[in-house]
Amino acid sequence: MSAVGVAAVPSGEAQESAAEAIHVENLHKKFGQLHVLKGVSLSARDGEVIAIIGGSGSGKSTLLRCINCLENPTSGIIRVNGEEIKLKADSHGHTVPADRRQIERIRSKLGMVFQNFNLWSHMTLIENVIEVPVHVLGVKRDEAVAQAEKLLVRVGLAEKRDVYPAYLSGGQQQRAAIARALAINPRVMLFDEPTSALDPELVGEVLKVIGDLAGEGRTMVLVTHEMKFAREVATHVVYLYNGLVEEEGPPEQIFDAPKSERLKQFIRNIG
Amino acid sequence: MHSLEIAVGATIVGLLIGTWGAYGKLYGGPVVRDLFAVYTTVVRAVPELVLILLLYYAGTDLINQVLAAMGYQRVDISGLVAGIAVLGFVQGAYSTEVIRGAILAIPQGQIEAARAFGMSPGLLLRRITLPAMLPFAIPGLANLWLIATKDTALLAVVGFFELTLATRQAAGVTKAYLVFFLAAGVLYLCVTLVSNFLLGRAEKWARRGMPSIKEAR
Numbered sequence: 369m370s371a372v373g374v375a376a377v378p379s380g381e382a383q384e385s386a387a388e389a390i391h392v393e394n395l396h397k398k399f400g401q402l403h404v405l406k407g408v409s410l411s412a413r414d415g416e417v418i419a420i421i422g423g424s425g426s427g428k429s430t431l432l433r434c435i436n437c438l439e440n441p442t443s444g445i446i447r448v449n450g451e452e453i454k455l456k457a458d459s460h461g462h463t464v465p466a467d468r469r470q471i472e473r474i475r476s477k478l479g480m481v482f483q484n485f486n487l488w489s490h491m492t493l494i495e496n497v498i499e500v501p502v503h504v505l506g507v508k509r510d511e512a513v514a515q516a517e518k519l520l521v522r523v524g525l526a527e528k529r530d531v532y533p534a535y536l537s538g539g540q541q542q543r544a545a546i547a548r549a550l551a552i553n554p555r556v557m558l559f560d561e562p563t564s565a566l567d568p569e570l571v572g573e574v575l576k577v578i579g580d581l582a583g584e585g586r587t588m589v590l591v592t593h594e595m596k597f598a599r600e601v602a603t604h605v606v607y608l609y610n611g612l613v614e615e616e617g618p619p620e621q622i623f624d625a626p627k628s629e630r631l632k633q634f635i636r637n638i639g
Numbered sequence: 640m641h642s643l644e645i646a647v648g649a650t651i652v653g654l655l656i657g658t659w660g661a662y663g664k665l666y667g668g669p670v671v672r673d674l675f676a677v678y679t680t681v682v683r684a685v686p687e688l689v690l691i692l693l694l695y696y697a698g699t700d701l702i703n704q705v706l707a708a709m710g711y712q713r714v715d716i717s718g719l720v721a722g723i724a725v726l727g728f729v730q731g732a733y734s735t736e737v738i739r740g741a742i743l744a745i746p747q748g749q750i751e752a753a754r755a756f757g758m759s760p761g762l763l764l765r766r767i768t769l770p771a772m773l774p775f776a777i778p779g780l781a782n783l784w785l786i787a788t789k790d791t792a793l794l795a796v797v798g799f800f801e802l803t804l805a806t807r808q809a810a811g812v813t814k815a816y817l818v819f820f821l822a823a824g825v826l827y828l829c830v831t832l833v834s835n836f837l838l839g840r841a842e843k844w845a846r847r848g849m850p851s852i853k854e855a856r
């Protein structure tokens with residue numbers, strides 16, 4: 369992606385013309401009294417790979433889960449594909465989606481990959497991959513199967529198409545989960561620490577698949593603890609500390625010339 | 640010989656109530672939750688025989704009073720329908736708890752994934768929650784089914800001509816008590832054996848995505 373020489377260029381300038389796939393503005397999230405996100409803003413333009421890094425409990429997962437309303441934000445603006453998620457206050461004063469259909473439509477454009485894979489255990493891999501295209505998006509079954517078979521080839525699981533997830537290694541399950549997310553032809557892929565539940569020797573095969581996607585110019589938001597990987601694939605890195613964006617910028621700036629004291633320490637500890 | 644029909648009908652009614660009940664208890668608002676809590680507590684607290692008498696007489700009477708108030712003729716509610724309704728109502732309370740437990744046993748991530756891909760609540764229930772909870776629910780539901788086949792005998796108290804009552808009358812007329820009751824016992828046993836076979840198959844199918852636990856001994 370961006371060459372080392374452009375490290376000083378402000379983020380996203382090269383892609384300023386590209387449409388904004390995800391826009392988050394002044395997002396707050398409270399769990400009861402616990403104020404987890406304290407006004408976070410984030411933007412992902414088409415083709416960008418945003419890596420979110422930060423210490424445990426800093427709110428990375430919460431931020432990602434707010435984007436597709438798996439958690440309801442307490443306040444703030446979220447736009448996906450230019451469409452703002454409509455929120456309202458319920459009878460208890462909690463913010464909830466105002467329009468269930470809208471949320472479902474938006475979610476079906478975001479391919480989420482979870483830390484724990486979360487494949488549906490009563491379905492074979494091919495069934496997992498065609499499930500959403502067939503039942504949510506209304507794709508014809510044989511088309512969906514043909515498409516799913518291609519995706520399974522891509523993630524190297526063609527011969528496992530009729531196997532149930534429980535019979536696969538973690539790395540294989542995560543690759544299948546990536547195929548499931550790709551099957552909806554998502555506008556943006558969301559990854560929440562896709563490799564942190566894996567044995568070290570299985571991490572590489574999953575990172576390779578994600579790296580290939582980044583290389584193809586897929587828009588992605590990626591929460592990760594793999595700093596080396598973030599540096600390789602990300603176009604923009606966001607360092608979250610205690611519910612706020614402490615520092616952000618291109619990977620070269622974040623990893624080689626961090627400004628914030630906390631980020632410096634974080635990189636020293638983790639690297 | 641309507642014993643089996645009643646047992647099947649009551650189990651189906653029970654499963655429908657149980658699914659709604661479990662959903663209501665898990666995801667419903669406070670009012671819905673309380674209503675189902677009262678339902679499951681009361682039904683499971685009162686002896687079945689008492690419930691059957693109560694629901695049968697009070698229930699038919701209530702329906703007829705409502706009909707009379709609206710200017711309609713009294714109806715004779717068929718024993719079959721009444722039996723299914725009454726036993727189904729009882730079964731529903733137990734099914735609610737079995738299914739609620741089974742839904743809680745589903746790894747929550749699978750439900751979350753379904754939500755994250757834009758499944759509507761109805762689709763999620765049909766495609767994910769029900770099939771995923773089945774392996775955890777079948778043993779408990781199998782118990783309920785077997786109990787239902789035998790609970791039909793209780794309907795004799797409201798004059799329903801089911802297997803046990805038929806046996807008693809046949810035995811009373813012929814005085815061959817042992818023969819008739821043995822025959823009835825064998826019939827109940829056959830139902831149980833066939834059920835066990837079919838339920839075993841069903842459980843195996845429902846667990847198709849789960850490795851055998853024998854190796855994990």
Ligand SMILES: Nc1ncnc2c1ncn2[C@@H]1O[C@H](COP(=O)(O)OP(=O)(O)OP(=O)(O)O)[C@@H](O)[C@H]1O
Nearest residue numbers: 399402404422423424425426427428429430431561
């Ligand atoms: N459902 C919840 N209810 C209450 N508190 C929660 C909930 N989910 C998360 N939290 C809290 O919010 C804070 C941020 O959690 P989050 O999972 O976003 O952190 P994270 O940055 O993803 O951490 P990690 O790197 O460990 O995954 C934590 O203090 C956590 O305890």
Ligand SMILES: [Mg+2]
Nearest residue numbers: 428429430561
């Ligand atoms: Mg997390």
